[in-house]
Amino acid sequence: xxxxxxxxxxxFREGLVRLLEDRGHEVCAxxxxxxxLLAAAAAHRPDVAVVDIRMPPTHTDEGLxxxxxLRRDHPGTGVLVFSQxxxxxxxxxxxxxxxxxxxxxxxxxxxxxxxxxxxxARVAAGGTALDPEVVGQLLGAGxxxxxxxxLTPREAEVLALMAEGRSNAGIAAxxxxxxxxxxxxxxxxxxxxxxxPAEGDNRRVLAVLRYLES
Amino acid sequence: xxxxxxxxxxxxxxxxxxxxxxxxxxxxxxxxxxxxLGLCLLVVVLWLMGVAGxxxxxxxxxxxxxxxxxxxxxLDLLGVGLxxxxxxxxxxxxxxxxxxxxxxxxxxxxxxxxxxxxxRGRLGWVAAGLGDGPGWxxxxxxxxxxxxxxxxxxxxxxxxxxxxxxxxxxWWGLFRNHPPGVTLDPVPVATPFPGRLLQVATFPGTFGALxxxxxxxxxxxxxxxxxxxxxxxxxxxxxGPGRLARRVRDLEHxxxxxxxxxxxxxxxxxxxxxxxxQIRLATLAMHLGLARETLADPGAADVARARELVxxxxxxxxxxxxxxxxxxxxxxxxxxxxxxxNALTTLAATSAVPVELACDLPERPDPAIETIAYxxxxxxxxxxxxxxxxxxxxxQADGRHGTLVLEVGDDGVGxxxxxxxxxxxxxxxxxxxxxxxxxxxxxxxxxxLVSVHLPLRT
Numbered sequence: 120x121x122x123x124x125x126x127x128x129x130x131f132r133e134g135l136v137r138l139l140e141d142r143g144h145e146v147c148a149x150x151x152x153x154x155x156l157l158a159a160a161a162a163h164r165p166d167v168a169v170v171d172i173r174m175p176p177t178h179t180d181e182g183l184x185x186x187x188x189l190r191r192d193h194p195g196t197g198v199l200v201f202s203q204x205x206x207x208x209x210x211x212x213x214x215x216x217x218x219x220x221x222x223x224x225x226x227x228x229x230x231x232x233x234x235x236x237x238x239x240a241r242v243a244a245g246g247t248a249l250d251p252e253v254v255g256q257l258l259g260a261g262x263x264x265x266x267x268x269x270l271t272p273r274e275a276e277v278l279a280l281m282a283e284g285r286s287n288a289g290i291a292a293x294x295x296x297x298x299x300x301x302x303x304x305x306x307x308x309x310x311x312x313x314x315x316p317a318e319g320d321n322r323r324v325l326a327v328l329r330y331l332e333s
Numbered sequence: 334x335x336x337x338x339x340x341x342x343x344x345x346x347x348x349x350x351x352x353x354x355x356x357x358x359x360x361x362x363x364x365x366x367x368x369x370l371g372l373c374l375l376v377v378v379l380w381l382m383g384v385a386g387x388x389x390x391x392x393x394x395x396x397x398x399x400x401x402x403x404x405x406x407x408l409d410l411l412g413v414g415l416x417x418x419x420x421x422x423x424x425x426x427x428x429x430x431x432x433x434x435x436x437x438x439x440x441x442x443x444x445x446x447x448x449x450x451x452x453r454g455r456l457g458w459v460a461a462g463l464g465d466g467p468g469w470x471x472x473x474x475x476x477x478x479x480x481x482x483x484x485x486x487x488x489x490x491x492x493x494x495x496x497x498x499x500x501x502x503x504w505w506g507l508f509r510n511h512p513p514g515v516t517l518d519p520v521p522v523a524t525p526f527p528g529r530l531l532q533v534a535t536f537p538g539t540f541g542a543l544x545x546x547x548x549x550x551x552x553x554x555x556x557x558x559x560x561x562x563x564x565x566x567x568x569x570x571x572x573g574p575g576r577l578a579r580r581v582r583d584l585e586h587x588x589x590x591x592x593x594x595x596x597x598x599x600x601x602x603x604x605x606x607x608x609x610x611q612i613r614l615a616t617l618a619m620h621l622g623l624a625r626e627t628l629a630d631p632g633a634a635d636v637a638r639a640r641e642l643v644x645x646x647x648x649x650x651x652x653x654x655x656x657x658x659x660x661x662x663x664x665x666x667x668x669x670x671x672x673x674x675n676a677l678t679t680l681a682a683t684s685a686v687p688v689e690l691a692c693d694l695p696e697r698p699d700p701a702i703e704t705i706a707y708x709x710x711x712x713x714x715x716x717x718x719x720x721x722x723x724x725x726x727x728x729q730a731d732g733r734h735g736t737l738v739l740e741v742g743d744d745g746v747g748x749x750x751x752x753x754x755x756x757x758x759x760x761x762x763x764x765x766x767x768x769x770x771x772x773x774x775x776x777x778x779x780x781x782l783v784s785v786h787l788p789l790r791t
Contacts, residue, residue, distance in 0.1 A: 130613040134619045141623070144611075173607065203611050205643050230618035 120243050123163060124149040125156035125182060126171040126201070131226070135169065138229070142236055151175065153185030160189050160196060167197035167220075167243035174210065183209050197242035201226055205252040222248035222284075232325070238284070248282035254282040269311045277304040348551065349360065357554035359438040360561045361492060364485040366434055367564065370427060371482025374475045377416055384409040418459050421449065421468025428471040428572040435568055444582075446470075446574040467575060474571035481567070484560045486525075491553035494523030498546025501539035525549060591766040594759070602664060609656040617649035666707060673703040677730060680711055685718040686743070687725050694732040698789040705763055706730065707740050709771075709785045712756050713741035721745025721781060733788060739785040747779035757783075767791055 122144050126132040129151075147163035150156055152174045160168055170191060174183040176271045186198045199222035200213060211225050221243040228250065229235045238248035270278065273294075280290045287305065291298045338346065349492040351357055385403055435441045452461030462468065497773055501522070519532035522542045533542050585588065624642035628634050668676040681688035698706070710728055717726045723745030731738045751757035751773060759769040769787040 128608065128616075129614050134616050138619060138623060154444075164595075178604070203607055203615070212350050226612075226615040227618060229615060230622045232619070232622040235622075 120144045120165065121163065121165040122146050122157065122239070122243075123159045123165040123168045124332060125151070125153065125159075125168065125174065125185065127151045127174045128171075135229070138232060138235075139239075153181040153188075156182075156185045157188060157192070160193055164193070165196060167199060167239060169199050169201050169239070172200060172202040172204070172206075181208065183212065187212065191238065194220075196220070197234070197237055197245065199224065199242045199248065201229075203271055205250055205256060207253075207256045210249070210257060212255045218247045220245045220247075223253050224250045225252060249283045251279065251283055254279045257282070270308060274304050274308050274311070277301060278308050281305065281308075352550050354554070357557065360554070360557045361489070363434055363564075364436075364488050364557055367478070367485045368482050368489070370430060371475075371478040371485065373427060373668050374479050375482075376449055381409060381412050381416065384412065400658045404644055418462055420472050421462045421465040424471035424475050425449070425465075425468050426565045427475060431474070431568055432572055435565065439540060439565060441565055441569065443569055443573040444579075446572070447578050467578070470571045470575065474567055477567055477571070478564075481560070481564055485564070487558040488553070488560045490523075490527065491525060491549050491556050494525070495549030496547045498523055498542045498549065501533065501542040501546070505536050505539045523549075525552075587766045590762040592633055594766065602660065605656075605660050605663070609660065610653045613649050613653035613656060617646050617653060621648060622648035645670070665704070669700075669703055669707055672697060673706055673730060676703070676707050677710055677728060679709070680714065681728060684714050684726065686714070686723055688714065689725065689727045691728070692730045694730060694737075696732065696789070698737050698787070699733060699791045701791045702737060702767060702787050705767060705769070706785065706787055709739055709760050710741060711763065712760055713783050714748065716756060717741070717743040717745060717781070720749070721747070721779070723779075723781075735789065737785075737787040737789055740782060740785070741785075742780060742782040744780050746777075747775045747781050748777045749773055749775035749781050749783070760785075768770075770790075 122139055124132060124135055124139075124146060126149070127136065132149050132151070136149050139146050147165050148155075148159035150159050153170075156168065156170060159165075168186070170182045170186045170189075172180055172184045174185075182202070183200065186200050189196060189198055197220040198213075200209070201224055202209075203226050205223070205225060213221055213223055220242055222238055224235070224238060228238070241248050276294060277290055280293055285293065287298055287301045291301045294301070382471070387405060429445065432443045432445065435443060446467035449465040450461040452458040478587045488702050501520075519534035521530040522533050522545065524531055524545065531542070533539055533547070573579070577710055620642050624639050624646065627639040627642060666676050666679070672694070674694055677692060681690045697703070710730075714726060717723045723743035726741065726743045729738075729740040731740075749757060751761060757771070757773060764771045764785055764787065767788060769785060772784045772786075773781075775781040775783070
C-alpha cells in the first residue's frame with residue numbers, strides 16, 4: 120500500500136511513518152501542510168492519504184479542505200482524516216455525497232495498531248472507516264430521523280458499528296455474538312429503516328449515512 | 334536657518350509667526366462660527382421678549398387688555414411652550430454642529446452623548462424631550478454660549494481692528510493730500526477697548542495706528558486662544574456624554590476587552606494542549622501499541638525493538654508531563670495561592686535575565702489583581718529577555734498607598750512600543766479591565782520602565 124502522510128506535529132508524523140513502514144507499506148511522502156499534501160498526492164498517486172485537520176498556516180481546517188480537494192482531484196485515492204477532535208460538521212462535509220474511500224478517525228485510535236492498520240487498508244480499498252465518535256455524533260444529530268426510534272438498543276449498537284464500516288464478522292466479534300445473530304439484526308434494521316438489504320460494507324454505510332443526512 | 338537661534342530669539346520668532354499660523358487661523362474660524370451659533374438663543378429670547386413687550390405696551394395702563402393683547406399673550410405663551418418642548422432637540426442639533434467644529438478646527442474630539450429616547454406617540458415624544466438629561470446640558474451650553482459668543486466677537490475685534498489699523502499709513506497719502514491749511518476731521522483708530530476710539534489727524538500719527546495694529550494682531554491669537562479654551566472646556570463638559578454615560582461606555586469597552594481576553598486565553602490553552610500534551614500522549618499510545626504488538630507473540634518477540642519502543646513511550650510520557658506542568662502553571666501559578674510576593678520570587682528565579690526584586694505589600698490584593706499583576710510581571714520579564722538585550726531587570730511591587738504599583742525596568746535597548754504588537758497592548762487591555770493603567774517609558778536606546786497601577790480591590 121502506498122501512503123502519503125500530512126501531519127504537522129513532527130513527532131507524531133515520524134511515529135506514523137515508522138508504524139506504516141514496519142507493516143510493509145510504502146510511505147511516499149510525509150508532509151506538514153495541506154498544499155504540500157496536494158503536491159505530494161499529484162506526484163505520487165498514493166493509494167491512501169492520512170491527513171491531519173489542523174495544520175499550518177491557520178491551524179483551523181486546512182487539512183479538511185485539502186482532503187476534500189484531494190477527493191475531487193483524485194477520486195481513486197482514499198482519504199483518512201486523522202484528528203484529535205471529531206467535528207460533526209467536518210464529518211458531514213467529508214461524507215457528503217459519497218462515503219467510498221473515506222475515513223475519519225481520532226488520533227487516539229492509533230494505540231490499537233492493528234485496528235488502525237485495518238481501517239487504513241479499508242479506506243485505501245475504497246471502503247469506509249468512521250470513528251465510533253463520528254457515528255455517535257451523526258446518530259445523535261440525526262436522532263430525530265424517522266424510524267431510528269423503532270430500533271432496539273442492540274440494533275442501534277449494530278447500526279453504529281455498521282456505520283463505522285465494520286463487516287458482519289467484525290460486528291459479531293465486537294459485540295461477542297454470532298455472525299448469524301448479527302445478520303438477523305442487520306436485516307431487521309434495514310426493515311425498520313425501510314432500506315433494501317445490499318451487499319458490501321460500503322453500501323451499507325452509505326445507506327446508513329444517507330438516511331442520517333435526510 | 335532657524336536652528337542656531339538663542340532661546341530669546343526663538344521665542345520672538347514664534348511670537349511673530351503666531352498670527353499667521355494654522356492654529357491661530359483655525360481658532361479664529363472657530364470664534365467666527367461661534368458668533369452666529371451662539372446668538373441662536375438670543376434670537377429666540379429676543380423674539381419672545383419682543384412679543385411680551387409688545388403686549389405690555391399695547392395693553393392699556395389700567396383695565397382689561399384688548400383682544401389683540403390677549404392673542405399676542407397667548408401666542409407668546411405658545412412660543413414659550415414650543416421653545417421648552419423643542420429646546421433639548423434643537424440644542425442637541427446645535428451641539429452636534431459645535432462638536433464637529435471643535436473636532437475639525439480645534440482637534441478636540443468630544444464623543445456624542447447617547448441618543449435621546451424616542452418616546453411613544455406625540456406625548457411620549459414631548460416627555461422624552463423634557464426628560465432628556467444630555468439634551469438639557471446642551472441647552473445649558475447654549476445659554477452659557479451666549480455671553481461667550483460676545484467674548485468670541487470681541488476676540489475677532491482684536492483681529493479685525495488690528496488689521497485695519499495696519500493699513501492706515503498706506504491709504505493716508507491717497508485721501509489726505511489736501512493743500513496745507515485745510516483742516517480735516519481726525520480719523521478714528523480701533524482700540525481693544527470698544528467705545529474708546531483713538532483718533533489720528535496727521536500722517537506721522539498713522540504710524541501710531543500702525544504700531545497699535547501690530548500690537549493688536551500679535552496679541553489677537555492669545556486673546557482668541559483664551560476665549561476658545563474657555564469654550565472648549567464648556568464644550569467637553571456639557572456637550573459630551575455625562576460622567577455616568579462616559580463611565581458606562583468605559584465599562585462596556587473594558588468588559589468587551591475582558592471577555593475577549595478570557596476567550597483568547599482559553600483558545601491559547603486549547604492550542605497548547607492540542608499541539609503539546611495531546612499529541613505527545615497520542616504518540617505515547619502509538620509507541621505502546623507498537624510495543625504490545627511486538628511482544629504479542631512470545632516466541633518471536635524482538636526484545637531489542639520492544640525495548641526501543643518502550644523507551645520512546647517513556648520519553649513521550651515525560652515530555653507530556655512537562656508540557657502539562659508548564660501549561661498548568663501558565664493557567665494559574667500555584668505560588669500565587671500563597672501571595673504575589675512568593676509568586677514573583679519564583680518568577681524572578683526562573684527568569685533568563687538576572688532580576689532584582691523588591692516587594693512591599695502590607696496587605697494582600699484581591700486574587701484577580703494578584704493574577705493580573707503576576708501576568709504583567711511575567712510578560713514584561715519575557716519581553717525584557719526577548720527584545721531588550723538587558724543585562725539586568727528590576728521588579729518592584731509596592732502596595733503601600735492603597736494601590737498596587739508594579740514597576741518593571743531594564744537597562745536594555747528600549748524602544749518598546751505597544752502599537753507594534755509586543756504584547757504590551759494586550760497587557761494594557763487586561764489592566765484596564767480593573768480600572769488600572771499601564772505606563773511605558775521606553776526611549777530608543779533605553780532604559781525601559783513599565784509601571785502598572787492596579788487597585789488593590791476589584
